[in-house]
Amino acid sequence: xxxxxxxxxxxxxxxxxxxxxxxxxxxxxxxxxxxxxxxxxxxxxxxxxxxxxxxxxxxxxxxxxxxxxxxxxxxxxxxxxxxxxxxxxxxxxxxxxxxxxxxxxxxxxxxxxxxxxxxxxxxxxxxxxxxxxxxxxxxxxxxxxxxxxxxxxxxxxxxxxxxxxxxxxxxxxxxxxxxxxxxxxxxxxxxxxxxxxxxxxxxxxxxxxxxx
Ligand SMILES: [Zn+2]
Numbered sequence: 001x002x003x004x005x006x007x008x009x010x011x012x013x014x015x016x017x018x019x020x021x022x023x024x025x026x027x028x029x030x031x032x033x034x035x036x037x038x039x040x041x042x043x044x045x046x047x048x049x050x051x052x053x054x055x056x057x058x059x060x061x062x063x064x065x066x067x068x069x070x071x072x073x074x075x076x077x078x079x080x081x082x083x084x085x086x087x088x089x090x091x092x093x094x095x096x097x098x099x100x101x102x103x104x105x106x107x108x109x110x111x112x113x114x115x116x117x118x119x120x121x122x123x124x125x126x127x128x129x130x131x132x133x134x135x136x137x138x139x140x141x142x143x144x145x146x147x148x149x150x151x152x153x154x155x156x157x158x159x160x161x162x163x164x165x166x167x168x169x170x171x172x173x174x175x176x177x178x179x180x181x182x183x184x185x186x187x188x189x190x191x192x193x194x195x196x197x198x199x200x201x202x203x204x205x206x207x208x209x210x211x212x
Contacts, residue, residue, distance in 0.1 A: 011128045015142035018167040018209045023198045025050040025186075026141060028079055028117060030174035031058055031065035038183045039174050040068055046190045048200040050074050053117040053139075056081035056101030058175065063108045070109055075202035077115035077139065078102055087122035094130050102134075115139045115203055139203055141171035147182045148173050156185040161192060169203060 025043075030036045030052060043050055052069050054076055059066050070076060080086060081100035089097065098116065105111055116136040118127060123138060131138050143163055145156045160170065172182050190200070201209070 011132075012123060012138040012140050013169070013203070013207065014140050015169055016167040016206045016209070017211045018206060019211050020209060021166045021197050021199060022201045022206055022209055023164060023166065023193065024169045024201055024203045024206045025172060026053060026077075026117070026139075026169055026203060027051070027172050027174040027182075028053045029055055029058070029083065029176075031062040031069070032175040033062060033065075035176065035180050035183065036062070036065050036174045037068070039186065040065075040072060040074075042183060042186050042190065043074070044072060046194065046200075048190055049202050049205070050200065051077055051115065051203045052174065053077040053079035053115070054101065054105060054113075055079050055083050055175070056097075056104035059101075059104045059108065066105070066109060070111055075115070075204055076105060076109075076111055076113050077117055077203070078105070078113045078136065079117050080119055083119045085120060085122050086118045086127045087124040089126075091126050091130065094127055098130060098134065098136070137207070139169065141169045143168055144171045145182075145185065147180065147185065148176055150176070150178065151181060153181045153184045153188070156181060157188050157192075160185075160189055164193065164198070166198075167206065169206070 080097040121140045
């Protein structure tokens with residue numbers, strides 16, 4: 001190609017138009033030494049599958065938690081090695097962040113992620129190109145629960161229940177500094193959404209269920 005088009009929203013998945021009543025829970029920034037296990041316990045209780053976007057250096061600190069995520073059928077995605085802004089980083093740094101996170105996941109678990117969530121949802125032309133070269137799909141979200149801002153549980157629950165629709169990708173975090181509202185919000189939201197008929201799937205499963 002003689003020229004390159006600027007990055008736009010068509011390069012990135014925010015939600016999927018799906019045939020069935022499916023929705024995807026995603027958890028960024030982990031693994032965390034306590035919250036991730038707590039969240040995994042809740043997901044297991046309801047037989048729910050989710051997608052964890054791992055920070056490479058956290059995966060190296062807590063490999064047994066990543067192993068549990070994979071063993072229990074969750075999808076693992078790449079969230080960079082050290083959680084830098086991949087829109088501001090130069091090409092060499094973008095490549096290093098993606099490749100080092102991938103190495104950390106591959107070496108320990110022989111699991112090659114093919115979803116990439118840029119920290120903060122920030123991306124530009126360089127990241128779009130580097131991700132495409134490596135066969136990654138860039139994934140953002142359609143509902144930000146703002147759990148990262150220590151949003152109260154009842155506010156998170158109301159926001160999700162007011163807005164959730166089939167094909168949505170929900171942004172949560174399993175690594176938050178200080179008290180996390182996320183486990184308590186999930187304990188309320190998961191049974192309510194199941195009762196409404198939603199099936200929780202991984203992001204890759206959501207993409208497979210897209211309407212033609
Ligand atoms: Zn993040």
